[in-house]
Ligand code: HEM
């Protein structure tokens with residue numbers, strides 16, 4: 001069979017959806033673990049800033065490799081989502097008067113919508129905290145650099161204190177803005193919804209699920225989705241309530 | 246019981262269709278859904294109106310011809326039941342029942358509630374068979390088959406090809422049908438020599454016919470009158486991945 005026929009088949013789109021989804025799932029978990037260092041119990045300001053410094057000084061240009069892989073992942077995920085949506089709409093030109101469903105979950109029926117809003121969130125989030133170029137929130141210009149700390153002492157290099165960007169203060173300032181925090185919390189809610197379907201669905205898409213595993217995976221997806229949701233939203237809530245400052 | 250029926254009427258494939266409302270009185274609770282439509286048609290004929298066209302054959306739940314979307318659910322509200330096996334006792338006196346054809350681009354409406362399902366035949370033709378040489382019939386027990394495989398193949402073979410899976414799927418995907426037909430053969434030793442070729446061919450025919458892509462809603466499984474499980478789709482996803490890689494290296498069977 002022609003390789004192109006296979007490449008453009010419905011199933012390859014689903015494989016790509018699943019693989020890019022899996023990368024996203026791994027990234028989101030890692031990102032959460034990194035973020036939780038804002039809590040003084042898990043490190044606090046110095047540890048958080050040192051972690052940010054470490055990410056920015058990974059060897060072999062790893063930071064950019066990871067960034068490019070992640071951007072490509074999002075691009076492919078969204079591209080496949082668009083193709084699937086177009087083709088699926090085309091397959092049912094005339095709809096039903098009665099659109100009842102029997103067992104499809106709310107999450108599965110809203111993947112497109114949760115996805116589109118997540119995309120908007122991802123773009124804002126990168127502009128907000130990565131490139132720091134949102135008007136009125138240009139943290140590179142407004143936040144002073146701080147000494148890089150290790151075990152409570154400033155890190156010295158050739159007789160000078162190493163200075164680093166104060167990512168901790170940026171996060172505190174960023175989430176002190178109520179609309180920003182609300183958008184963040186809503187987006188995390190939609191991510192939770194997206195994942196409660198996605199995390200189980202991705203196994204089905206690559207053929208690694210059966211009836212008994214579906215029950216388990218659905219539960220895992222639910223726990224994972226809620227864990228991600230609660231973990232992420234705890235940070236803006238802690239900042240807004242003054243627990244973290 | 247007295248009912249109000251909202252029935253899709255469409256004179257031909259090209260013509261535009263619309264819903265007609267029919268009031269139908271004194272229907273027995275013991276009649277089947279199709280018998281209820283027979284009664285409607287007799288009364289329509291008496292009045293000199295054209296009868297409602299719908300597909301049916303065995304009326305025993307085994308042929309897969311009946312194809313009615315009843316209140317938005319293919320084959321109606323009862324699980325594991327074809328429309329012909331659905332009885333009116335599952336409805337209430339005074340109910341309004343909406344009856345629509347299967348809705349999918351590859352299943353064009355022929356007339357009223359009758360759709361053309363030859364797209365399914367073309368999927369079968371492309372790979373839903375095993376090649377057997379003519380000659381003396383082989384001994385049925387010559388090849389031992391593990392019980393688990395035999396059971397799985399039997400579950401797949403229960404598919405009657407009615408198309409309710411496509412009708413129910415929000416994407417009009419034919420994955421449940423295609424996966425059942427492929428898995429039935431892919432699971433058994435007799436089907437294994439042609440497994441890769443079959444899998445690739447049936448999926449590409451399915452795509453070419455214009456069915457949608459599976460996004461794991463599970464609606465197909467919910468309406469399937471033969472309770473075919475999503476496990477079949479997972480197996481097809483797996484078989485297709487393996488066949489694609491083997492094909493890349495010229496090793497597809
Ligand atoms: C944080 C980022 C995201 C993560 C972690 C994520 C994760 C996932 C996962 C695991 C799946 C399941 C894959 C499968 O069914 O095989 C999925 C499916 C999907 N995602 Fe995402 N996704 C993300 C962002 C997006 C975005 C930005 C969009 C669209 C604009 C999107 C749209 C979709 C769609 C349409 C599906 C397919 C739904 C289906 O198969 O029913 N996702 N996603």
Ligand code: FES
Pocket residue numbers: 300301302303304305306307308309310311327328329330
């Ligand atoms: S008429 Fe044969 S299955 Fe319904």
